[in-house]
Amino acid sequence: MNVRKSPWWVGLLAWSCAIVLFFPIFWIAVTAFKTEHQAYVPSLFFLPTLDTFREVLERSSYLSFVKNSVIVALGSTLLSLVLAVPAAYSMAFFPTGRTQKLLLWMLSTKMMPAVGVLVPIYLLAKNSGMLDSVTGLLIIYTLINLPIAVWMAFTYFNDVPKEILEAARIDGANAWQEMIYLLLPTAMPGLASTALLLIILAWNEAFWSLNLTSVNAAPLTVFIASYSNPEGLFWAKLSAASLLAIAPIMALGWLAQKQLVRGLTFGAVK
Numbered sequence: 001m002n003v004r005k006s007p008w009w010v011g012l013l014a015w016s017c018a019i020v021l022f023f024p025i026f027w028i029a030v031t032a033f034k035t036e037h038q039a040y041v042p043s044l045f046f047l048p049t050l051d052t053f054r055e056v057l058e059r060s061s062y063l064s065f066v067k068n069s070v071i072v073a074l075g076s077t078l079l080s081l082v083l084a085v086p087a088a089y090s091m092a093f094f095p096t097g098r099t100q101k102l103l104l105w106m107l108s109t110k111m112m113p114a115v116g117v118l119v120p121i122y123l124l125a126k127n128s129g130m131l132d133s134v135t136g137l138l139i140i141y142t143l144i145n146l147p148i149a150v151w152m153a154f155t156y157f158n159d160v161p162k163e164i165l166e167a168a169r170i171d172g173a174n175a176w177q178e179m180i181y182l183l184l185p186t187a188m189p190g191l192a193s194t195a196l197l198l199i200i201l202a203w204n205e206a207f208w209s210l211n212l213t214s215v216n217a218a219p220l221t222v223f224i225a226s227y228s229n230p231e232g233l234f235w236a237k238l239s240a241a242s243l244l245a246i247a248p249i250m251a252l253g254w255l256a257q258k259q260l261v262r263g264l265t266f267g268a269v270k
Helices: 008-032 051-057 062-093 099-111 114-127 134-158 162-170 175-204 207-212 220-225 235-255 257-264
Strands: none
Touching: 008 235, 051 235, 062 099, 062 134, 062 175, 062 220, 099 134, 114 134, 114 207, 134 175, 134 207, 162 175, 175 235, 207 220, 220 235, 235 257
């Protein structure tokens, strides 16, 4: 069997793209080990120090930022899946003439600039007492990620052979049993990749956290932004805080990369 090799320029292009994408993370990591004075000098030759990390971690409120990020990311992901799975199940196995239009409408909401709805959402959060609250932020994150969750779950459910559910119905299974014992186990790789993607999106969300929180419900994105204030821009501390914030997500993505790729390609080959 002859294996066709890719042209040399394809590999060069792939490595070039990888370097360009990885360079900001590399530079953040380098700057994080500098002092504030060294951070303003773009050099790779310096004496590394951990003082910046110690100053960031010694802030009394650091753990509260971490706690809020974990609660909001995991909570919004779980709530999104709880709402998206039944909706996707209904649209995949009981479609109507408006199913595709409904899916397109849901996806179109992601194309609207967030700043366009900032004022009404801010007023709703304020009037309902959810401004600067974990509950309010959790609801917002769920709503902004729900279209993606529904679309991905619908895609995975749509790839499940319909004959499996037909056989279950002949055996007397109801909709709940179909969902629990057949559909969810079959589509689990896809749903797992959906959950990973939602966690990443919620963890990295900055716009809404910066505008709807201040102290009580502020996640790590607000903690990072606190090093850019009227007193100045603290590059070293900003980089150290950013590295501490992205490290868990990078580790999660690295450990779950096989599962993520498997889920994203679920149903691609039949």
